[in-house]
Amino acid sequence: MNILDAFNNFLVYLRLHKGRSRKTQEQYAFHIWRFIGWLEPKIAKILESHLPGNSEKNPVSVRIFLPPTDPSLVKSWKSPLNELAKHAPEVRIENITKKDFDEWRLSLSDSGLSTKTVNAHMITMRSWLKFLKKEEVNCLDPTTLDLMKTNDREVTFLTQEEIENFFASIDRETIRGKRDFAICECIYSTGLRISELTSLNKNDVNLKTMEFAVRGKGGKLRVVYLTENAKNAIQEYLEARDDDFSPLFIRHNFSTENINSTFLNDENIRLSRFFITNMIKEYGLKAGILKNLHAHTLRHSFATTLLTNGADIRIIQELLGHASITTTQVYTHVTNPKLKEAHQKFHQSPSKN
Known part of the structure; x- marks a missing residue:
């Protein structure tokens, strides 16, 4: 399965079958799109070239992958992922390995993200792969994805x-x-x-x-x-x-x-x-x-x-x-x-x- 189709199917599942909040959908979309952009940068560049006003300083918002909040606009909305799949390099979900996810996790950590934030990204990946397995898509076993070790959480509070x-x-x-x-x-x-x-x-x-x-x-x-x-x-x-x-x-x-x-x-x-x-x-x-x-x-x-x-x-x-x-x-x-x-x-x- 094309990774963009796998991405789109998961977003539909979150929205229609799991009933996840808009904020949760946006967070999952952001994590997966970040992974796709890291795995194959050309995909993100192609999408940006088709969307006026986007640049490195003003990157694509993941909200474009979700239906508008205005009910009157929902019927006419089409996901850009379907069109993007026609022009972007094909990345097959079954070819993505544990090594790919491990290297991505390391790149997230090296970029300065906190352990908690990196783990949030990896938990999204687990949920995505778990969904694909449920749909009988040939992909990596989600249980093989590792999380970073965390220290005891410190809480800042006021006296x-x-x-x-x-x-x-x-x-x-x-x-x-x-x-x-x-x-x-x-x-x-x-x-x-x-x-x-x-x-x-x-x-x-x-x-x-x-x-x-x-x-x-x-x-x-x-x-x-x-x-x-x-x-x-x-x-x-x-x-x-x-x-x-x-x-x-x-x-x-x-x-x-x-x-x-x-x-x-x-x-x-x-x-x-x-x-x-x-x-x-x-x-x-x-x-x-x-x-x-x-x-x-x-x-x-x-x-x-x-x-x-x-x-x-x-x-x-x-x-x-x-x-x-x-x-x-x-x-x-x-x-x-x-x-x-x-x-x-x-x-x-x-x-x-």
């Missing part, structure tokens, strides 16, 4: 004092400040992943009950809860907005004259993970916090705060949306006062004679 300084650094007098404050309160209140936060629409969040359902990894639903502070911050931000866009949090770098422009829609007005990450870093620096903050620092702080105050780790697992308790146990690096108290009360050293 209570740092949390107070962080929120105090946000200027709430402007619409952007109100938005940023509401975003940070929302994450710290609910423990949402950044991808979950950016996908929220206004009608998803029930401010009256201070709880709402969110679809996390693997399409699994869970209920998260707002604190009074988070509810008030979101309410204040929404009251300051003067637009009809659906997303709960949006960009505010457009003029009021262009608010109804056809170039602005629910998708391109929505905030990105990159934006949230930079925002958190900037407020951290402004607050004088020397730790290396990132997108999930507030999510980690949410979990460690709960654990420190005696919450059961199984409850934290459910609130975070972790499929495995092992993932949640990384937060036990925090000293739990209740555990320490119980240890000191019930565990005594034997008396000396």
